[in-house]
Amino acid sequence: MKRCSVLVLAAGQGSRMRSNLPKVMHALAGRPLLWHILRAVRGLEPERLVVVTGFGAEQVEREMSAPDIHWVRQEERLGTGHAVRCALPVLRGCSGDLLILNGDHPLITTDILAGLLASHRENGQAATLLATELDNPHGYGRVVRDAEGGLARVVEEKDASEAERAIREVNTGFYCVSLEHLPGWIARIGNENAQKEYYLPDILPMAVAEGGAAAWCLNDPVALSGVNDRTQLAELERAFRDRRVAEWMARGVSFVDPDSCWVAADVEIGIDTVIEPNVVLGPGSWIGERCRIGPFCHIAESMVAADSVILPFSHLEGAEIESECVIGPHARLRPGARLAPKVKVGNFCEIKKSSIGAGSKVNHLSYVGDAQIGSGVNIGAGTITCNYDGLHKHRTVIGDQVFVGSDVQFVAPVQIGARATIGAGTTVTKDVPPDSLAISRAHQTHVMGWSERRGKHRS
DSSP states (O other): OOOOEEEEEEOOOOGGGOSSSOGGGSEETTEEHHHHHHHHHHTTOOSOEEEEEBTBHHHHHHHTOOTTEEEEEOSSOOOHHHHHHHHGGGGTTOOSEEEEEETTOTTOOHHHHHHHHHHHHHTTOSEEEEEEEOSSOTTSOEEEEOTTSOEEEEEOGGGOOHHHHTOOEEEEEEEEEETTTHHHHHHTOOOOSTTOOOOGGGHHHHHHHTTOEEEEEOSOTTTTOOOOSHHHHHHHHHHHHHHHHHHHHHTTOEESSGGGOEEOTTOEEOTTOEEOSSOEEOTTOEEOTTOEEOTTOEEESOEEOTTOEEOTTOEEESOEEOTTOEEOSSOEEOTTOEEOTTOEEEETOEEESOEEOTTOEEEESOEEESEEEOTTOEEOTTOEEEOBOSSOBOOEEEOTTOEEOSSOEEESSEEEOTTOEEOTTOEEOSOBOTTOEEOOOOOOOOOTTHHHHHHHHHO
């Protein structure tokens, strides 16, 4: 298919969101609304991608910055027609067709946009509007057709008559137009309406008279829905979740209770993985094949390689888990946690900015922070790396095949040589040589008759 250019209108504040955040930056499935639109249009490989910003422009441009985007500021927001006028200088040099989209329709797909473009070209129109039918069209511009069923115009609800408000076919805000005609049409738009704004749909009667215009009606109101308030955002969040979960199940992933899980837009999951109820797979997560994610786990910005098991109530953020690891239950892996194959991190353990070598075990009630742990190491219950001195963080380095007993404190910085043994209850304050036993305990003494004397004192 011949390439087109794309213009995304993302300047609005979204007053009904009741927020200081630009509307297009509100998140759906863990990513801004605008992110979803840009992912869909990039599937078309556009000749030029232009985004118009207005309210909160600095934040939008900073957080969505990319080499392929040409940013345009609409300093005074006077309607969609005015936004297009602001973008025309950046579109100079482009020819052929231009797709114009709203930045707050997160469920739009590349296939739908390709269909709009194909319909526009097949019918040889100068402008094509994407429409849909709604049971409740409140708030949308209505598509008015002529006696033969062709497109006549679009009327905004505030300017519509009672009969026009009864129309169920609505404007989605998506257009495909000829770049040859567009500048002339935009120059002639007026603002004689209730809002005193320059409406982009006002180009449609001009297109009807000067090259032809059509409305391509697609019966997919959910995919074509925009976000105007937080209720609509939640509804589309649910619809997107259902779509994504269904896609992953079709690809060979099992969800035990699909309705209870939440999956971010950019998550990747391997075949034969099982996702149990009430799991959250947050942005930036990658789950390999044949994994099992237990109930009430939360995973974000993390990689979990094949054949690993994440047991219930575990939390992973910014972690890298290689194959055949077992995590949890009730484990927390913080940013910088790196686990080699066949590592076990057990219940109520916390790992932060640390690497753990192949086959090592941190089984119970331990904190490992700013550490490098070799392979085949056993970390006993209640072990702590004391990595912070009140001013700076320090590292603990533990060699291969070290055995660490229970209730050990490593006061960093320290290095433990390979195959060393650390006795239970030891506080390690200096380096331990390889193959040695380190133990630091007070001499055990017995006070005879203590219980009896203690009882007397209490009475």
